[in-house]
Amino acid sequence: MPSHALPAASRLDVAGDLLTLLRDTSTEPRPDVQLEALTLAVAADLPVLLRGEPGIGKTAALNQLATSLDLPLTTVIASVHEPSDFSGLPVVGDDPAEQGVPMAPPDWAVRLVRAGRGLLFLDELSTAPPAVQAALLRLVLERRIGALRLPPGVRIVAAANPRASAADGWELSPPLANRFVHLQWTHDHEVVVRGLGGTWPRATLPRLDPDRLPEAVDFARRAVCGFLTARPPLVHRLPNGETRRGGPWPSPRSWEMTLHLIAFATAAGSSRDVLSLLVRGTVGDGPGLELLASLDRMDLPDPEVLLADPAGADLPERGDLRQAVLDAVVAAVRARPEKSRWDAAWALLARAADTGAPDLVVVPATTLAALRREDWDVPARIERLTSVVSLSRRADHAAARTAAGAKAGR
Template structure:
C-alpha cells in the first residue's frame, strides 16, 4: 500500500499566518465611548428590567454585533443559539430513560448551552434568526422565553434573553412569528445610524451601560406606572386585550394583560432612571403596539397636570403647562369640575383661572372654556369682575376665526 505523505507547512507560511493573525487582531481592536444612542438605551433598559427583547432589522444591520458589544460592556457571558437549526426537543428537553422510569419517571435533559448558563449563574442568551424558526420550534420556545425553563432546568435570575429576527420578506425561508411567542417580547426596530456606523468603523462604538436607577424614586416610580396603566385601561377597556386580525401584525407588539404588565414594568424602570421620552416611547410602542402605546404616552402627559380642584382653591397661584394641548386640557378640566359641582364661588374661581391663562399664554386657548363656563351660569349668580378682562380676548379671537373662514372661502 502506498502512503502519500501530506505536504509539510513551511516556516514562511506559518510566519505569514501569524502576521495575518496580528492584522486581524488590530482590526478587531476597537474602543467604546459614552455616546447618546436611543436604540441602545432602550435595549439596555429592557435588559435591566429583565424582559425578553426582540430586535427587528434587515440583514447586515448590526443586530448581532450590537448584542456582542452589549454582552462585553455588561460583562455578561454571551451564549448564541440559532433557533432555526435546532429541534423542538433542544428547548423542551431530551427524554432520558433511567433505571426505573415507572417509578422515577423520564426526566427531560437540557442541552449543554443551558447547563453552561446555569453553572455561570448569569449571562446573555441570544436567540438569533428567530423568524426562520418553524412553528414547532417557536412553540418549544414559549416556556423558555416566559418561564426561563429548558427541559427540567430553571435558568438563574442573572440570565437575560435577547432575540433577533429579520422581516419575513428578507429572512431566509422565513416564517411569521406566532402570536403567543410575539406577545412575550419587547419589540424594537433596529436601524442603522449613519454617524454611529462611521464612528464605529473608525474604531469607536457607543458604550452600552445599564440605566442608573435612583433608589429614592423606586416606590414613587412603581406607583406612577400603576396609575398610568390603570387610568388608561379604566377609560379604554377594549385595549386590555386586542388580538390583531392579520397574521403579520400578530407577530409584532399588541396589547394583552401580559404585555400591559411588561409595559408597567418598563414605565417604572424608565421613571426611576429618568429616561428620555423618546426611549420610553420606543419601549411602550414596542410592547403594546403603536396605537395603544401612543394613547398611554398621551395619558402620561396628563398624569402630571395640576389637579383642577387645586387650581380652583388658589387661582392666583395657578401654574399652567406651557404646551398648548396640555394647557387646553387643564382649562377644560377646571370647567368640568365646576360643571360637576356648580356654585357661585367655584364659578368665580374658574374665571380667575382663565384670566391667569390669558395672562401667561395664547388667548385663543381660553375661548372654548370661557364659552362653556359662561353657559353654566344661573340667574342668581353675579358676574365677576374678571369676566370683563376675558370678554375682549374672546370677542377678538372669534372675529379672527370668522375672518380666516371668509378668507378661506
C-alpha cells in the same frame, strides 16, 4: 525579509495582526435612546426582541452589550434547531416505567446554568418555523429547557428581520410575540460613522435611585391601573392581521411588563423617548401612546386647587397639557356651578391668556360663557378675553371660506 518571501503560515500571522487592529475598538458614553431602552429592559429581566432590517447592527449591538455588561454571550440560531433542542431530548433510563423519561437539555443550556449568569441571544427568530416557535414559549416565559431552569442571572434577547427581508421568513406566533418587549432597531448615521472610526456608544445598566424605588412602583401601578380602569377594552386586544399579531399587542401579560418598565424608567430617571420606545414595544403603538398621554395628565394640578387660588395657579407650559388643565377647570365648574367658582375660572383663563398662547383659552372660554346664570354679573376679566375669542372665530370663518372656495374650484 520581504513579505512576499515569508512562508504561508507567517503571512497568515501578519493577516491576523491586521485583523486584530481592525477589531480593536473602544467605547464612549454617548446618548443612545435605543441602547438605553435595551439596557433598561435587560435590567428589568424582560425578554427583548430587536426588530430591524438585515445588516442594521442587531448582532453587533448584542455583542457590545454583553462585553459592556461583562456577561458571557451564548448565541443560538433558532432557525437551525429542532423543537426538541428547546424542549429537551428524551433520555431513556434503566426503568422508564418507574423513573419516567427525563428530557435532557442541550449543552449551551448546561453551560449557562453552570455559569449562573449570561446573555442568551436567540438570533434569526423570524426564520424559525412554527414548531420551533412553539418550543420556545416555555424557554422565553418560564426559562426552562428540558429539566433545567435558567438562573436569574441569565437575560434573554432575540433578534428578527421583517418577514419580507427574512430567508423563508415567518411571522411570530401571537403567544410568542406577546412574551417580548419589541424594539424597532434602526441605524443612526453618526453612531455608525463614529463606530466605523473605532468608537461605539457604551452600553451601561441604568442607575436606579434606591430612594425612589417605592415611589416608582407606586407611580407605575397607579399609571397602568388608572389607565385600564378608564379603558377596559384595552386590557386584552388581539389584533386582526397576522403581521400585527406577530408584534406587540395589549394583554394582561404585556401590561404587567409595561408596569415593570414604567417602574424601572421612573427609578432610573429615563427620558420620555426611552419610555415611549419601551411602552409602545410592549402593548403596541395605539395603546402605548394613549398610556403615555395619560402619564402626562397624572401630574396635572387638581382643578379644585386651581379654582381655590387662581392668582397663584401654576399652569403647565406645554400647550396640550395647559389645554387639558383649562378643560378640567371648566368641567369642574359645570359639575358644581357657583358664582364664585365661575369667577375664579375666568381669572384662570385670563391668567392663561397672559402667560401662554391665547388661542388655548378659546374653547374653554366659550364653554364657560355658556354656563352663566341670569343673576350672575359678567366679570371684567371677560372683556380681556373677548378679543381673543372673536379673533379666533373670524380666523375659523376665514379658513372655512378658503376651504369651501378651494373645493368649489376643483
